[in-house]
Amino acid sequence: MKIRTTNFLVLSLLCLAVTGAAVAQEATRADVLTAHADRQRTGWFSRERKLTPVTLARGRFGKLWESPELDGFGKYPARLYASPLYIDGLKIQTKEHNGKTFHVVIAATSTGYVYAINATRSNGVVPGAILWKTQLDAPCILRWDASAMGIVGTPVIDKARKHLYVVSCGETTSFRMYGLDLSTGKVLDGWPVAMDEKALEQPPINRNPRYGDTPAAPWRPGRFSIQRGALNLSPDDRYVFATIGQGRGWVVAIDTQRKTLATAFSSTPLAEDSIGGVWGSTGVSIDARGNIYAVTGASGSQKHAPPLHNWAQSVLKFDPVSASGLTLRGVYTPFNYCRTEAGDVDVGSSGAAILPDVGDKSASEDPLVAVGGKQGNAYLLGQSSFTVPGDERRSCSEDASTDQSLFPPEPQPQFGKRGPLNIFGPYSDTEGMLDRAKNRATPAYFRNASGNEYLFYSGNNKDPEDTEISVAPSVVRLQLSRSAGTHPYMRVDGRAMDFVLKNPGPPVVSSNGGKDAIVWVLDENAPRSAILTGPKSPQPVLYAIDATTLQVIWKTDPGLLQASGKYNSPTIADGNVYVGTDRIVAFGVKQKNVGSDDATRSVDRFTTLAQSNLSSEATAPVRDQSPVVQTVAVTVAAEKQNDELLESKGKAVLQRACVQCHVVDVATRERYTEAGWRRMVGLMVERGAQLSEPETADVTAYLSKYFGKTNVNKAAAVQLEEGLGLTEKEAQAIVSYRQRNGDIKSLEQLKSIPDVSPDKIQAKVEAIAFRD
Template sequence: MLLPRFNKTINAWPAVAGVGSWAARQTLEGMMKKLPLFAAIALLPACSMLGDGDAPGRVDKLTYHYDAQRSGWNPRETVLTPAAVAGDRFGLLWESPELDSFEGRPPRLQASPLYLDSVKINAGQYRGRFSVAYVATTNGYAYAISTAAHKDVAPGTILWRKRLALKPCEGTLELIGVLSTPVIDRDQNRIYVSSCDLDRQWQMHALDVRTGEDVRGWPLTVDAVTVNRPGVTRNGTNQFPSTLKHWQRGALNLSPDKSRVYMAFGKDGQSGWVVSIDTRNARVASAFSTTPVSDQLQGGMWASGGPSIDKQGRVHIATGASYLMAVRLKAGIPGVYPDSPHSWGQSIIQLSDDPDKGFTLTGTYTPFNYCQVAANDIDLGSSGTIVVDLPESETATPRLMALGGGKQGNFYMLDRDHMPGDLVKRHPCSTDPETDKSLVDPEPQPQFGTRGPINLFGPYSDDIGMMNSAKSRSTAAYFSDGKQHFIFATGSSKAGQDYSTPVPPGLVKVRIMTAPGKPAFPRIAAREMTQTFFNPGSPTVSSNGGRDAIVWVMDPNAPRLTKLDTADAPRPTLYAFDAATLKLLWKTAPGELYPSGKYNEPAVVNGLVLVGTDRVQAFGLLPKSAKPRPRPTATATAAPVLPVGKVPQGKALFAGRCAACHESNASEAPPKAAIASLPKPYLITAMTTGTMQPLAAGMTAEQIDAVAEYLKTQEEK
């Protein structure tokens, strides 16, 4: 079953059909302007996902969220329709073996699976042409895994493995051998993977997709030596740190001509960095920091989506705030540095990357209330940006950029050709939503009573939204039916005094409102109110052109601060919703998925749904001979209640609020054994009026006492 692909046009441009030259692609886009809108929608994304020409109707997934624009949309799925997924023949097809552990630590996938439909594998015992999933784990390994039967090789077979980190770095909650989703250059048969090793720090690998071996001249170490060379760094005198202080969680991305691969760095208490690597010469070409000096501890670029890149080659990324400044140092608004030129925390920045000059700041946007929310560690940069292009006949702002969620749960949309911020300094602090310079709904918003950014996941607050109270840490997804344009965002609305109890909606559909000659603006179209998400990954959309669209969401079923690399880690759930109605079509049964990491998204390709957990699990249409599965139910799900009994309840509360710091080798907080040795009254005081008060916000006196009681039981062991 193949979607019509205007084969005569494609065959006339073989370079484009094979993800060829940027010039050829630009020429084809010019031709496409003469085609009907639906044809353009069906054709263009397909060009970026085709394989090497052996099967022109098949789809590759080369990068996080499907394309450099981070659209999150595969418009070429002809098998998995809403009716098929909701029926009794959709289910688990196969699983790979569990991936490699490291010193007793189980594997986890924070990086999302990628996919090539046709690869000529020539490594080790496996030879031939395979359909392949590519994954990389927190334990520092990369894998190629067969996704279809090939002669005597079963789906799920590991075709090659590559150990990238001999001593994977230790994060707050897990190992961080590989955190970010890799990116594939199909023309060069390369997959770029970023790894962290305690001895070598961060490295960029260029692996041959056929063998798993590093291409000659790689890997490249990305550290103070390679980044701080004269002429490389931008934005002031800031220097990339010489010790291991950053995490590289943001998904990698490639420039339109594939000559640059981009890495985004962010960790609390550090400036954010985006680094441009020359793929032709394996060297750091340029780097941009979010603050002009290193002691301004704001602006981390830590969202899993990484940068989005438009067809003009411009790089867009959101930056964050700082828990260290907000909670530990209690720096307030001065710690946001609102009066500092060239300080771009809590903003969205746009960069050009000239081959000779490197990065240049070309646009900025900062929300109206950045001072208040950044002072409370309510990061804008917890979510990734996406790029959306609309027909010029529909709106005066056809080139858009959007961010859906962030810790505050707001939605932002911008004209990326006319970014509204200054290139020198953020605007003064404001509390007036009508001063916001994004493209806003002209109707008053209920949280303000005036115009302003729309709120997707409530309740709206400028004060509460960090840690488990954050609303969203995902990257939105775009879809068009050829007539209307929509963006889907995932997050977690909250309830309770401290906004830490998740409630629906966790999936919201936003329509991009357009009119000829007028600016576009966003408006909420629908909310899904039956399912509860804790800390969901990014939504993705599969469709057959403009019809049969499905929204896929994977949720770890655990708050942000829950450790997921333990034997008793929560099991995630994968959901499928009808994009037209947001009706639940299907979800995995409890325990069907193995434990995974956070911020993960499935790869929906050619009738398969590939999920990364501690292995690869594949879902699709079952053979007719298979036993039909029970139909899903749309019964509302709710957050689990705390265990009965003071000590079990205290243990659960500690795991959700405290373990991230007090059970981590990478944290500067005292270990659990040390605080357990303190007198119980001291522990209670620390959580009620002392240093731990912000993390205990909203807990009752009985819950605080339960945490203290649990800690005292640990002292006795």
């Protein structure tokens, strides 16, 4: 392939420049709007191009910034049980920031506060700065962990409406669902909505109501324990779901349009039965058709609750919310639930991960679901695993082969026959409370480039001589087998034997599609029984584990992270990893310092080369042939760097890396979209250009700011505003027009759009593109 000299120069100059159109796409990809990556709770951040095992092993990955310590309440310090969320481009409409756009981390604390925290240096605001904060209620003070328990469940974001939903436990009000304006943190009109037991018991709200003539125990505020489960939204964003445990369990749906309690379902109809709590940290999972999955817990009592309509120690499947409310459609209960229920060996310590469909799976067939639990088992559930609910659960059994989960074809050693897969041992039906529990985390899913599917479970193998002591492995990899004509099943594919976790949260996986997978786990670094306040409160450790070798690539040094909550996960977004403790801490690849000689040389002394046009061959897709190409082809938004550093570092790297082959000033007369320049960079690297990842980021940010183009057919409204100098109304008019009419083909068509200034369009003609 023949490339003209100027094309290399332009490529050298405009290495991976980011334009408005590409930024708009990346903003959508980078958003983390709910717990464990998505509604399905797969735990898979599959579009992470910057974090690779090689990148982490180079030694420049580490802490980038931290926020101030977040607000306490009286003697209680802030603790983040809730995982951070991330919004890649949000206008903050407070008086101080006046509509400026930021990359934002959302944090919610045990002391009842919610925060929007700046994630990157932009608009003169340093990373870690608090953009707004809101206190919802004076928090509940319960016995758990010697901590306040105001906000424990991870919130959820409706980005289209710019709404944030969060449940707060108030000292005098019990549980209430709040709707907040994402741009300001202010409570929206019509919120909060009461979620206390008194409200949930009202007919016809509770779809599993009390039976018989015995009066219920009197209601009192704060009666039931905690709202640990993450919130979730229905696919149409109409209903926001919450769960309640540790005692009697609830699944609750709030209508976000009517701002009312729509429906609820209690795991047992009798309020006096402290059983069936829905307390796994990832809350309910929701499949593509809107079906809702909840996992209920046990009681720890030898006295079993009455069996009628008792759905404890089970995985529950509900139809999408209808006019009649929540309808229980299917129930899976492990074969040995009588024994495990009495020993408080909850299956409900794990949430349900709904696995992506593959191949020619029928649209009418339910997805596969993976679950864990305190017993250390890994359950795979399919459509045949769920029975239509009658009056009570299936009968208990002593025969593991009668279990309705999808288990491997070979006998399991703990049974001597087929049965559920035990991955954290030693196997026991009775030992699983407190520090003896083997798993309290929802698994994470990954599919590699060859189509092989894996589940990663975090937990604790236990010393057979003292089952409160954890031993390796603490991370187990299972391979999922789906073969035509047979039931799917999981089989152990690898165990991490070189490290021991003490009380890990749910793992998550970051990858660039099917490659470069990393498993991330935040470990409490103390047993479950540890208290989280005071001088001896544990300091967690963040682990990055190679998904292929199960070796630790990187972890935080002892004492780097401050005390946190329990069972929370790191959040991965656009090359950064965000962790919640008593503050937000951000990790990423640290920029390499530019040498003084390089920094002082001027780009302006380059000579001129005759201008040539970009050939059609040069815009062909980059061939994915070398690790170097894969490493360099990354996207970095210009607003992520301080303007002064952006110019000096970008120019310096540009000169050092590119002047040996090319001159500069002719090439900078051209503007291109990110996709076009990314293709050219691949060609340049193939031909020997030497750019490290940080250098690529520097020159990319510099050129995207000064030489970028905006693709009006792909850019989000905020990018149209910033790239073309339009008002919010004008930018939205363009977005609405192309949604109705398809792609815009010409400048004249763009100028003709109602409510858009033709003069502004003409003034920015050189910065406009209609395709990449």
